[in-house]
Amino acid sequence: MLQLIGKRLAQLVPTLFFVSVLIFSLQHLLPGDPALVMAGEERDPVVIEQIRKQYGLDQPVPVQYVMWIGNVFTGDLGESMRLKVPVSELIVQKLPVTLQLAVMAMIVALVLGVAAGVLSAVKKDSAWDYVINVVGLAGISTPNFWLGIMLILLFAVNLGWLPASGYVSPFEDLQRSLATTIMPAFVLGTAIAGVIMRHTRSAMLQALASDYVRTARAKGLSERVVVWKHAMRNALTPVITLGALEFGTLLSGAVLTEQIFSIPGFGKLIVDAVFNRDYAVVQGVVLVTATTYILLNLLADLGYILANPRLRT
Amino acid sequence: MSEAPILSVEDLAVTFSGPDGRRTRAVDGVSFSVSPGRTLGIVGESGCGKSVTSLSVMGLLPKVGTAISGRILFEGRDLLRESERSLRDLRGDRLAMIFQEPMTSLNPSYTIGDQIVEAIVRHRAIGRREAAQRAVEMLERVRIPEPAARFHDYPHKLSGGMRQRVMIAMALACEPRLLIADEPTTALDVTIQAQILELMRALREETGTAIVLITHDLGVVAEVCDEVAVMYAGQVVERAPVEELFRFPQHPYTVGLMGSLPRFDRPRTRLAAIEGAVPDMSRPPEGCRFAARCPFRIPRCETMPELAPVGPDRSARCWRAPLEELAA
Numbered sequence: 001m002l003q004l005i006g007k008r009l010a011q012l013v014p015t016l017f018f019v020s021v022l023i024f025s026l027q028h029l030l031p032g033d034p035a036l037v038m039a040g041e042e043r044d045p046v047v048i049e050q051i052r053k054q055y056g057l058d059q060p061v062p063v064q065y066v067m068w069i070g071n072v073f074t075g076d077l078g079e080s081m082r083l084k085v086p087v088s089e090l091i092v093q094k095l096p097v098t099l100q101l102a103v104m105a106m107i108v109a110l111v112l113g114v115a116a117g118v119l120s121a122v123k124k125d126s127a128w129d130y131v132i133n134v135v136g137l138a139g140i141s142t143p144n145f146w147l148g149i150m151l152i153l154l155f156a157v158n159l160g161w162l163p164a165s166g167y168v169s170p171f172e173d174l175q176r177s178l179a180t181t182i183m184p185a186f187v188l189g190t191a192i193a194g195v196i197m198r199h200t201r202s203a204m205l206q207a208l209a210s211d212y213v214r215t216a217r218a219k220g221l222s223e224r225v226v227v228w229k230h231a232m233r234n235a236l237t238p239v240i241t242l243g244a245l246e247f248g249t250l251l252s253g254a255v256l257t258e259q260i261f262s263i264p265g266f267g268k269l270i271v272d273a274v275f276n277r278d279y280a281v282v283q284g285v286v287l288v289t290a291t292t293y294i295l296l297n298l299l300a301d302l303g304y305i306l307a308n309p310r311l312r313t
Numbered sequence: 314m315s316e317a318p319i320l321s322v323e324d325l326a327v328t329f330s331g332p333d334g335r336r337t338r339a340v341d342g343v344s345f346s347v348s349p350g351r352t353l354g355i356v357g358e359s360g361c362g363k364s365v366t367s368l369s370v371m372g373l374l375p376k377v378g379t380a381i382s383g384r385i386l387f388e389g390r391d392l393l394r395e396s397e398r399s400l401r402d403l404r405g406d407r408l409a410m411i412f413q414e415p416m417t418s419l420n421p422s423y424t425i426g427d428q429i430v431e432a433i434v435r436h437r438a439i440g441r442r443e444a445a446q447r448a449v450e451m452l453e454r455v456r457i458p459e460p461a462a463r464f465h466d467y468p469h470k471l472s473g474g475m476r477q478r479v480m481i482a483m484a485l486a487c488e489p490r491l492l493i494a495d496e497p498t499t500a501l502d503v504t505i506q507a508q509i510l511e512l513m514r515a516l517r518e519e520t521g522t523a524i525v526l527i528t529h530d531l532g533v534v535a536e537v538c539d540e541v542a543v544m545y546a547g548q549v550v551e552r553a554p555v556e557e558l559f560r561f562p563q564h565p566y567t568v569g570l571m572g573s574l575p576r577f578d579r580p581r582t583r584l585a586a587i588e589g590a591v592p593d594m595s596r597p598p599e600g601c602r603f604a605a606r607c608p609f610r611i612p613r614c615e616t617m618p619e620l621a622p623v624g625p626d627r628s629a630r631c632w633r634a635p636l637e638e639l640a641a
């Protein structure tokens with residue numbers, strides 16, 4: 001097992017290197033001269049040249065990369081050209097927001113998805129199964145922005161139960177924090193719940209038809225133990241892997257959903273940065289989210305190894 | 314048969330209806346019985362309904378789309394009329410089963426110890442520690458080397474033969490009165506096969522458990538069974554004590570099987586094909602199921618024969634039985 005984990009860790013290095021090069025070079029392939037953007041109204045070539053020098057933009061690209069990655073390792077992701085604050089500070093500010101939203105959405109997705117998936121597998125070909133599949137498909141195919149707007153109309157505008165937009169930190173006021181995030185979390189969660197439901201259903205169907213489930217029944221175990229212990233344990237492994245990947249996607253920020261609910265997370269940060277050609281911010285955010293995604297991927301793999309006695313040896 | 318049977322199956326019929334509305338009568342008119350301490354063999358070609366029969370006794374057939382009729386008397390109770398709850402109390406306790414597929418019948422995610430302990434604590438009012446002791450004891454009884462260490466192993470670490478031993482240990486953990494063994498050795502290679510059969514024989518001596526041994530290997534039947542029920546196309550076509558069956562087979566199908574008795578130098582040979590094919594069970598013939606392949610066929614065979622006595626302890630489903638008279 002250690003060998004397997006070592007191999008996965010060793011793969012991490014080239015992956016991260018490749019991703020960082022990609023992120024760095026995309027920046028330079030995009031049209032527009034960052035020096036010009038920074039100069040703003042200033043059109044004096046001398047000033048522009050000085051900006052170039054100051055930010056190392058006059059150096060060859062590989063040198064620029066080395067300078068950039070060197071800084072990254074010391075935690076310096078550069079400075080936002082627009083807001084004039086360190087990118088790392090922006091990230092530290094926004095990350096908890098996105099994290100909170102992602103965790104809540106994931107809870108919604110797992111609870112709904114796994115419960116619905118197990119139920120529809122156990123009640124295969126029944127009305128339950130049919131209804132769950134239709135609802136699940138609807139959940140997958142409903143655009144997030146539409147569901148978001150509908151929820152706002154219903155719970156904020158008509159019923160007035162929840163605030164339509166904005167964000168409150170849970171450390172300030174937990175109840176209001178939940179009130180501001182429950183709708184976007186639901187929107188994001190249901191979209192994933194549909195996918196998780198389908199995976200859970202097919203994995204459960206396979207497990208329930210297996211010989212070891214028949215053995216479990218032959219021991220006289222109750223259906224509850226058969227389903228939730230014997231079948232579930234084997235069906236859950238692929239579901240967990242999927243969940244980890246979906247969580248990674250959530251962490252990169254839900255652009256539209258954050259926009260609709262005015263949640264100041266990664267999604268909003270990156271959109272603002274792209275529109276303002278705030279390169280350092282885009283680079284920083286993408287680098288952090290990509291790295292997180294890769295690490296989560298690794299964690300999912302490790303989890304898979306740990307959950308699987310055959311690989312654990 | 315002096316002692317009252319522990320299990321007696323009477324006129325069992327099982328029909329599956331597929332989602333497309335197709336109905337398959339997998340088992341039809343199956344009757345047999347087995348007494349305490351005895352071993353009944355059920356033989357027949359692949360697909361003749363052996364597994365369906367044993368799963369009906371266990372109550373393990375799918376609930377949806379399955380129609381079962383007849384009687385399954387176990388210790389005097391008709392299992393087809395018992396609630397699911399009381400069936401669950403029986404299964405794994407007084408009634409146990411081991412399966413055809415040792416490689417996949419254990420849960421890959423739990424240790425074998427856990428899986429045996431689970432069976433014990435389900436039916437006995439004892440703590441986990443005591444149950445674990447009992448599980449190790451059982452592993453020892455099925456001759457698994459270093460049982461205390463194997464207790465903590467996951468199934469993938471064990472060979473097929475070892476896994477089947479674990480299945481036997483699990484099945485016998487609560488000292489069942491009846492053990493159904495559905496082709497327990499088919500998936501294993503010859504030497505292991507012999508060891509497992511020897512083990513089952515020894516365990517029967519020790520415990521007095523009645524065994525229903527399903528197989529398509531007449532060699533196995535000759536070695537370990539007291540009585541035999543021969544199945545063809547979902548029906549029992551002949552029942553007899555084992556020596557008599559081998560001496561004077563009374564049904565043309567059994568005669569055909571004997572003709573293809575596996576030779577001792579090649580014990581794994583399956584029942585060699587008798588000329589012709591098994592009838593399609595979604596459209597079974599009206600008359601004798603074996604008619605299409607039977608050299609003794611007469612016009613009367615177009616109506617279905619009953620399983621009728623042809624001697625003191627035996628019966629056959631054939632208009633022309635007993636067959637000796639024909640040979641004479």
Ligand SMILES: Nc1ncnc2c1ncn2[C@@H]1O[C@H](COP(=O)(O)OP(=O)(O)OP(=O)(O)O)[C@@H](O)[C@H]1O
Nearest residue numbers: 329337339358359360361362363364365366375529
């Ligand atoms: N759940 C089911 N639904 C529909 N048909 C089934 C089902 N289970 C078994 N059958 C059919 O019933 C017939 C008897 O199958 P069974 O498994 O009892 O045969 P078998 O005698 O055990 O054969 P083998 O020696 O290959 O194990 C087969 O034609 C099979 O296709």
Ligand code: SF4
Nearest residue numbers: 601604607614631632
């Ligand atoms: S009833 Fe007729 S066809 Fe059937 S086995 Fe006997 S002789 Fe053959």
Ligand SMILES: [Mg+2]
Nearest residue numbers: 363364413495
């Ligand atoms: Mg079978």
